[in-house]
Every structure is written in structure tokens, then in C-alpha cells.
Amino acid sequence: MEPERVVIVGAGQTGRGMFGALFYKEGCYELTFADTDAALVRGLREQGHYTVEEKDLLTGSVEHVRVDGFSCVDVADRDAYLDALARATYIAVAVFPKSFDDVARDLAEMVRVRKARGVEDVAAVILGGNFVGLHEYFQRAIEAQLNEDERAYARTYVALATSKANRKVVHAGTGAERFALTGDNKSVLPVEDCLPFEAGHRLPSFFHIDPDVELSMIEKIWSENLIHCSLGFMGACAGYTTVNEAIEDARIGALALYAWFEGRRALEAAYGIPVPDEAAIKTMMEKFDTPYFHDRIARIVRQPIRKLKKGDRFLGPALLCIEQGITPYFILRAAAHGFCYEDAAEPQSVEMARLVRELGIDEAVRAVTELNPCEPRERLALEMLADAVREVSCPRRVPEVFSRVLG
Template sequence: MKAVHFGAGKIGRGFIADLLHNTGYEITFVDVNEKLNAEMNQYHNYYLYVIQEDYRRKEIDKVSALSPITQPEEVTQAITDADLVTTAVIADNFPKIANNLAAGLKARLDAGKERVNVIPCENAFYCGVMLKKELLKTGILTEEELDKIAGIPSTAVDRMVFAADRDGRDGIDVGNTFELVIEKEQLVDPDAEPIKDAEYADNLDKYLERKLCVVNGGHTMSAYIARQMGYDIIQDYFMVPENKQLTRDIMLQAGAFIEKKHGFAHEDMVDYIDATIGRWSTPGVKDTVERIAKAPIRKLDPEDRMVKPAVQCEEYGLANDLILKGIAAAFLYDMDGDEQAAQIQAYISENGIEKAVSHYTGIEAGSRIYNEILKYYNEYAAQKTNK
């Protein structure tokens, strides 16, 4: 079996390709990193190191790589011949892969090949819908043609992965637990399971919202708060019991609306949260606040990991004060080199925080949660000034 995977970053190689390899696929990566491509084409393998198993080395073999820039024809042919296509590129980068992917699917259609599953594995709400929109924007395929040649489900993804330079090779440290939930109804064959060890769900909403709002939201808000406290490494923040408890409480607030909306048992939610925080606190793991907090404009979107749970908790009459503090901290995030952080700070300088809150979050000016965010923002700003 052959799989084409867009994105040879940490999630791509350390998570999705690991599952593809376990399923029995030969994997062709499509990535712009020529150095990494050359290494995979030289050795046709790479290594993962399982953190909780004393960094046990695991080989991922039968791999090769193509450049979408210098080898577009080869990418098209690979998609034409593939049994499965997957992505792990960050949903914001869908426009960058859309032309290559659409061209491959069109060639596949013209060649009379069967429909293929195209599974985007991204931390974004209904990433399958997002990818389909970008493919249609290329004009290479009509919606009818796209539906005729591809099944594009959305997913929920979660695994701890870190870059590692071991044994003189570019490897990846990975956690021993993961979650990949695939929207069953959108697969070419809803009864098939194209990726081993994934979970196939009829109701993806509950998993998507749990992952996005509880896990991604808790991690991101912790990073923004940690930045205000002066931390650069998130594990240093978690070493302080009060900080770990704050993150747990933020996640429990987000989890409360998930429980109410989707029927998760509270005990299960608590176990899910504690296991997640335990993973983030694994000894020897080193993850930066900069990585977790990057791209704050996207993360402040009304449908993303912070504002969504804040608004939903408000609608359900549930506590959300700690979530609102996390949102406020995001407006003070000022990491050098983060273009979106710079854009937010420039907007605040020109228009004021009052306009910025509504502009980026969609929260109505004058509402209770709007006023609370402003209050917490000013408290954080005062603390920063007094340092």
C-alpha cells in the first residue's frame, strides 16, 4: 500500500507517519525542506524515540520524499498512484499545498482511478471542510469532480512530539499515547479503517471540541500566562504546583461545557485532563512557550480554542473567569519574531485594547465577558509595569 503525506514536520513524521507505517503503508512525504528530503531519500528511514520508554528507538522505514516546488510532476504522479493521502502541515498552510494536491487529484480523476481518502490531520475545527474549500479555490477541480475522486473527513489529533538530534540523524521524540479521531461518514468507505489505531467516530464534534477547547485551549492559555510570569519553558511553569493547578482549573472550566453539551462523564473528563497535564509534565521533556503560544490571532478566533469555550460557558451559565484571564494574557503576548503577536500589539497601540478585544475575538463590546477580559488585561499590564 502507498500513502502520500504532505508535511514532514514533527507531527507528520512523529505521529501520522508512525500510524501509517504501523498500518503497512510505504510513505512518500511531500515537503519543502530539501535537507530533510535528501536525508529520507538517502536512507529511506528515520527514527522515533519513545519518551516514556527510556527513549526506545523505533525505526520508520520504506519512506521517500518529494519537493512540491521542484518536483510537482512527481507529486502529481504519487497522488495518482496512492492508496491514501494525509496531511500535517498546520491548517493555515492549506493554501500552500492546495495546488499540488488538487493537481494530483485531478490527474487521478482523469486517469480513471478510484476515489481516495484525503485525511488532513490538523489542530483545527473541521479541518476537512477547510481543506476542501482551499482545494476548490484553486479552480483545478469543480466540487462535483472533487467529491467524485476524494473523501475528505475531518479529524481530531493529539500527540506529544519534539525534535531530536540523536545518533547523528534528525529524529523525533514522541509520547507513547496519542489520539487520532477520524470522521467516519466522510470516508470513501465509512466501514473501512484506512489507518490502524485511529478511532472512527460518527459524532466528531464531541472529540473535536474536547481536544480543541480542553487540550489545545488549556495548553495555549498556560503558555500566555506563563509568558506573563516570565517563563520560556512550559515545563518550568508546570513544576510549580500552583501553576499546574491553575492550568487544571482552566481545563476543567472548558471541560464543563463539553460535558454539558456532549454528555461526557465528569470522571472521564477529569481523567482525560489529568492524563494530559501529566504528559505535558513528563520529566526530560522541554517545550517552549514560544512554540505553544505562536500565532495568537488564529488562536483568538471566535471558533478557536480560547474564545469558543469562554462564550459557550457563558451561554450555559458556567464559570469561565480563568478562561477569560487566559484570553487577556494573549493580548499581552509579545514574542519577538511572531508576526501575529506583532500585529496585535500594533493594533492595540493604534486603536486601544477596547477595540482590539472585539476586533480579534468577535466578543460584543460592553458584554460581561468583554468587560472581564479588559479587567484582567489591565491587571496583567499593571503587573508587567511594576516588575
């Protein structure tokens, strides 16, 4: 029997470091990476392998996984790329939201290819990404490009399933090991319970079929990612380079935890998800401050405009708080720090600083977050966030004001 084929769309940190390593360790899949970065595709082909260092963040124990025997395809090579998608049993998507529409277009083209070939085997598209409403977004974007017959085919033979790909993975390679990665050792992938394979089909052993991954995704983004980015934004403003340094700053650590607690209270009120107990909170904080993994703040705060938009890790829980009668003071204060630093190496940071300079704080906050001032909840969040930006940025401006006044 031929091995089932797996195509991983996005050969970056999650694509290689979680999806690639987990499928490879099963030992029974033919693995292909697809990416838009031609240099990355070429480099992976030439090297023929990469290593993932999987760490237990509490004990420091390590397993090294050497992934090899894979193939790579450049997304620009449309025939090869679509052929790989059309022949796959599993397609794991590991891209940033800015690429969602492009991948949805590719998956719609794959549907047409499979239908034209008369393929009647199920393909499971495993959606990975920190995004609330992932399944709905992709389904709507794909079906909008298909005709009625193609949509009917897709609903029968192409299954979309949200997954919670939540490994912390960073680049670690240099020289001969330039594609090496290091991260935590999460060995389970929660996957939405909607895969229509025939009885007896063997799913990957690392799949944990979850009846409500979307809710689990909300919990992850609006609490775990919330505190992670709170530490990152405040740490960036303080001049720190790693999240470990930020969390060891008593003030930053406390403010980030307060923001997290506001989000958790809203999740409990809205969805019945209980606030973790003290032991779980202690473990969470220890993992952020682990001596075995130093997550760089530059990685955490990349693409700040995306992270400050409505529905993402700050404004999502903030609006939920307001809906539940909880004031999101600390969430919005943490978010405000995202407007108060500028990193020349991060284009979105530079763009946000330009918006603040040219539009002023109120209009810049509205433009970045896309909050609607005509909607009461969103207007309140908009006003609170703009005020927080003024407060956070004030200490930087005071010396300038005094120097001008005193001559």
C-alpha cells in the same frame, strides 16, 4: 500486489512524528513526504531516514522507531507532487491553518488529474490539525475550485475524513540525527467514519473509526489544548521555558485548571460530554509535569494570534460558556496573557505587541480575536478579555507609574 501509496503533506512534527511513524510501522505502505520547505525535503532525501523516540509519559518507557525507505517531493515541483497525490490511496494532511487554502487548491488539482486519468479507486484524505470544523472547511474550499463534473467525481472517489492527530511531538535531532523527533507513544489515530472503500479493504490497524471525530476534536481543542496553552501563555509571562516549570508554579497550575474546568462544564452542558473524574484529571496533570518530556513554552505559544482567534482554543470554549450561562472568567484571564508577552523570535507575538501599542488594548483585542462587537455573546467576551488584558498587564506598569509620579 503493489503496496498502497501514502502521501503525507507536511513533513513536520505531526507529519513525521505521528503519521509517518504509524504508517511506517504497518510495514505495507509506500511512503512519500511532501513539503514546501525545500531544505527539509533535500535533507530528508540525503539522510534517507529519521528516528522517532516514542515515550510513555507516565512510566518513561521508550521505543525508538527508525523510519526509512521513504521518498520526498517538493511541493514546488508540481508535476511530481500532483502525480504522487494522484497515485495515493491515503493522503495525510499535517499542516497549520495558514496552509489550509494552499493544500485545498492542491487537492482540487489532484481531483482533476485523477479524473483525467480515469482513476476509479478511492483516495482517502486524512485531515490532521487542531481546528474545529476541519472537514467542512476543506470540503467547501476544494469544491469551490471544481466544476460540477469534477465535484461529482470527487464525491465518489475522494473521501475527506477528519482525524484526531494528538501526539505531543518535538524536534530532538542534532548533527547526524537532525531530523529526529521525540514525543508521546499514542498508537491510535481516531478517524472519521466516512471512508467508502469496498468491502474487504484493509484499513491501517492504527485507525480507530469514530462516528463523531468532529465532536472529539471540539473536546480536544476546547479542553486539552485550552489548558496546554493556558499553561504556555501564563508560563511565558512568568519567564519560564518549559510547561513543567509553569505547572509547578502553584498559581499558574491552579488558574489553568480552573480555565479547563470552565470549558469542561460548557462541553457537558452543550454536548453531554461528562467532566473527567479526579483520577483522569490527576493523570492529565501528571503528563504535563512528567520528568520524561519537557515541552518548551516557545513551541506551545507559537502563532499566538491564531490561537486567540474566535473558535480556537480560548474563544471557542469562552463563547460556549457564555451560551450556556457560565462565566468564562479564568479562560479569558489565561487568554489575556497571550497579549502580555513579546517574543522577538515569534513574528505573531511581535505583531500582537505592535497592535497593542498602536491601537490600544480594546482595538488590538478586537483585531486579533475577530470578535464581532455587534453580537451580544461576542461583545461580552470582547469586553471581558480586554479588561483581563488590562489587569494582567497592570503589575508591569505600576512601577513605571510610581516612578513618574514620585519623580
